[in-house]
Amino acid sequence: MTAGEPPFRFRLLGDFRLIDDMDGIDCTPRSRKSCAILAYLALEPDRRASRERLVGLLWSDRGEEQARASLRQALTELRNHPSAPAIRIERRDLHLIEERFSSDIGRLLHCAAASDLTALAQALDGAGGPILDGLEGLDRSFDDWLFVERQRWRERIVQDVLNAVEYAGKPADLDVCRNILTALQRLDTGDERIARLGMALDQRAGDHAALHRRYRQLEAGLRRDLDAPISSDTERLFRELTTVGPVAVRTANTPAQPSSAPFTRPGVEPPxxxxxxxxxxxxxxxxxxxxxxxxxxxxxxxxxxxxxxxxxxxxxxxxxxxxxxxxxxxxxxxxxxxxxxxxxxxxxxxxxxxxxxxxxxxxxxxxxxxxxxxxxxxxxxxxxxxxxxxxxxxxxxxLMEGSTPCESSAYPLYFAARTTLLGATSLADVRAGADLLERAIVQDSRLINAYLQLARLYNTDFMQLMAGHDPAPLRARAFDLCTHAVALEPTHGGVQSRLAWCYLRRGDVRQAMQGFMAALDMTPFHADGLNEIGFGLIHLGAMDDAHRLIARAFELNPFPSDEYFSDLAVFFALAGDHDAAEGQFEIGRNPSIHYLAVRAANLAMLGRKAEAQALVEQLRTRFHAIWQGTQPPRDGDLVTTILQFLPLQGARERSLLLDGLERAGLHVSPD
Missing domain, CATH: 3.30.160.180 (Putative neuraminyllactose-binding hemagglutinin homolog like domain)
Incomplete structure (x- = not known):
């Protein structure tokens, strides 16, 4: 270890280990659940986790008191661990002190980003097997998290390493690039992208024995791990490389096609x-x-x-x-x-x-x-x-990323719009997505999903990115889109749910409830649909049913979005469980302004007034940025807008939100 380097190093690829780099000693905790806590923190972007999140991950099958006692026992071990000074354990959460830890994954990604091929080869050479191998079976919730994280990190590692190798243009780098791909193929035996690029580089190097060996290793790995054959595309490349001659590999000297290249897939039908x-x-x-x-x-x-x-x-x-x-x-x-x-x-x-x-x-x-x-x-x-x-x-x-959709086909336009909206960071981005959806409807007047996406955008003021304007034209357009969609597909659950939201924003409680119940009958397995219905029921005051549906959405969706966590946080906040709400807000961290308002109110209800006031200042700043009015906005305008974004019909929930916002420092005008 050299001066300035972190004293502790995580091994995350393969069996989990914690190494004291001062003397090279393995100081991995004895308890597997203590290891799981450290592993979870090491893979989280901010190296932080709430106690509630850890209880839910590692003791989900136990009663609350027993689970919290088990967590305290694990934290006692960490407090007595040699790395304890680098682990900050607080009343509500714990986190790692970033500069005190490094990891094999972090080093690998750093080398890839820096295009340091020699160091990258060394980092991969020491990589073990699957991420956090041996930590399975601790808890069903932890297994589910581990399943997703393994896929996510494996995909990121593979993609970053492939990018580094693919753009290496010096002839002197050829052998080290091939070594990197060989090591990467050991890490992910079934990824055909790795084998394809490796075979092409083997052919360029004139090493046909290595080319055949790489192909056979891929074939054996797919059969052993996935019981799957090699794809026809890889078979075709193998034949070309072994019988036709060199196949060009894109490097820094042969630039890639521009990201705005037309989307040329022939598909015009849904998946x-x-x-x-x-x-x-x-x-x-x-x-x-x-x-x-x-x-x-x-x-x-x-x-x-x-x-x-x-x-x-x-x-x-x-x-x-x-x-x-x-x-x-x-x-x-x-x-x-x-x-x-x-x-x-x-x-x-x-x-x-x-x-x-x-x-x-x-x-x-x-x-x-x-x-x-x-x-x-x-x-x-x-x-x-x-x-x-x-x-x-x-x-x-x-598949759609970086592609310009074909103007003559509705589905490429629709999916391009979805990609645009998922990555949107401004009102202009959202308007661009809406424009793509409008063009998709022109191409195919029966494209239900485009109607639904547009209705949501218009019914939520372009995803809560506008305030201080007349919302009536947008609401009317959303209602027209939904009624047209109902005429096309009356048994489509998403259509009924979106129409119910239109009724909800109009204040028509009876029609909204009927719409949500009809949607529920039609989409019992659609996770996003269940979450949308559940969030709607919160606004209607049907809290028990809302909680049940949002919880079911979590069960069904292996990739829950931040919105799921934030919607559940709103439920807990309005149900009066403010600790649980804050835990969900910490996980979700959705930046939408209505979630920010509920979180500020919730923090005030918890007695964390300073944090609530700081969040209110952020809320005012965010609100000023989306304000469309001619006069500067006041707190009363902000509160009125929040109640438009969150059309709460239950008197109890509405009163609780307003009380929390007032405690947080907003000047709440009377209704």
């Missing part, structure tokens, strides 16, 4: 999901056969209710047959599964891949016990159906 019959492995008996059949049939029914994608059932899928069936789609996926007897139940393995490339985009392993067969099937189907759409949306969004 397609092909479901194949589940496979029963081994002797599963009659119940095993029943399980495979019911899962397959119920999944078709559940997913068929979603208008965001088309669902096809193919009995004997072949690559040619699936590609022919999905050739017009903007993106297409295959979902299959296997059921294997496991003690007193069955283990179910699920996999979703892109049909065009064979890339794995989602996988999950679940267990069903004999004694819980029928209720477990219902829960299983709900979890799978709830996970599919978020996965598809994330993947299609990545």
């Amino acid at each position: 397609i999901l092909v479901i194949s019959p589940f496979t029963l492995i081994g002797d599963g008996g009659a119940d095993g056969a029943l399980l495979t059949g019911i899962c397959h049939d119920d999944l078709q029914t559940a997913l068929g209710c979603m208008r965001d994608l088309r669902v096809l059932s193919v009995e004997a899928p072949s690559a040619e047959r699936m590609k022919a069936a999905t050739s017009a789609s903007i993106a297409s996926y295959a979902l299959d599964g296997s059921v294997r007897a496991d003690g007193d139940g069955w283990r179910i393995n699920l996999r979703m891949t892109r049909i065009d490339s064979g890339f794995l985009v989602w996988t999950r392993q679940l267990t069903v016990r004999q004694a819980e067969l029928m209720p477990a099937i219902d829960d299983l189907v709900a979890r799978i159906a709830g996970a599919i759409l978020p996965v598809v949306e994330r993947d299609v969004g990545r």
Whole structure:
């Protein structure tokens, strides 16, 4: 260790370890849950976690008092640990002192960003296996978090390293780049991007033996880990590299196509999901056969209710047959599964891949016990159906990044709008997304999803980015879009929910409640839809039902957005559980102005007046930035706008919010 370097180093790739770099001693805590706490903090962007978050992650199956006692026990171990001076444990949360710790992942990403290829090769050479290997099984919630984090960090590491290698242009770098890709392939055996670039560099170096070896390693890894064949694209590249001659690899001297290149995918239809019959492995008996059949049939029914994608059932899928069936789609996926007897139940393995490339985009392993067969099937189907759409949306969004949509096709315009809106940071960005959606409707007057996105933008003043204007024209446009969508698809749950929100902002409580209940009947497995309905019910004062639906959305969606956490925080704040609300706000950290207002009120209710007042100052600054009026805004204008953004119909919830805002330092005008 040299002067100025952090004294402690996390090993996150492979078995979790904490190393004292002063003398090289392994000082990993003995308790696996203490290790899990440190691992969670090491991977969080701000190295911070609330006690409530840790309790929910590691002791979710215990009562509150027992869980908190277990957390205190783990924190006692950390207080007595050699690294204790670098861990700040406070009453509500704990965090790592950034400059006191380093990690193998941090070093690797730093080397990649700096294009320090020699150091990058050294960092990868020492990398272990899966991230936080050995910390599985501590708690179901922690396993779910670990599953997502492994995918997220693996994708980031692979992408950053590939970027560093791909843009290395010096001939002298060729061998070190190949070594980097070899090490990276050990880290992620099934990623065909790594093998493709490695094979191309092997061919450039004239090392055909290495090229063949890399291809065979990929083939073996896919078969062993994923039970999947190499994609046709990789097979084609392999044939070209071994029989045709050099294939150009983009480097710093051969610039990439500009990011504004036209989106040339032929797909003009929504994403397609092909479901194949589940496979029963081994002797599963009659119940095993029943399980495979019911899962397959119920999944078709559940997913068929979603208008965001088309669902096809193919009995004997072949690559040619699936590609022919999905050739017009903007993106297409295959979902299959296997059921294997496991003690007193069955283990179910699920996999979703892109049909065009064979890339794995989602996988999950679940267990069903004999004694819980029928209720477990219902829960299983709900979890799978709830996970599919978020996965598809994330993947299609990545496919669309940096592309200019084709003007003659509605779906590319629609997904380009979604990508624009997800990355929007200003009113101009949101207006640009709205413009793309309007153009999509011109191309296809039956494109329901475009109507729904537009209605949301107009009904929320372009995502709460405008205030001090006449909202009537925007509200009227939102209502017209929803009523048109209802005429097109009266049984679409998203349409009914969005129309209910229009009624809610008009103050029509009866119509809003009817709309939300109709939407709930139509979309029982749509996680985003359930969260939207639940948040609407908060405004109608139906707090118990609201909590149930938002909690269900968390269960179904493997990638919950910040909005989920912030909506749950609003529920807790208005239900009077202010500690729980602050914990959710800490996790969500959604920057929208209405969430900021509720958080300020909630902090005031907690007695944390100084923090509440500081947040109110931020709220005033943010409000000034979106104000469209001719006169400078006052606190009364701010409060009126917040109540427009949060149209609370319950007298208790409305009064609690206003009281909290007044305690936080806002001058609340009488109604």
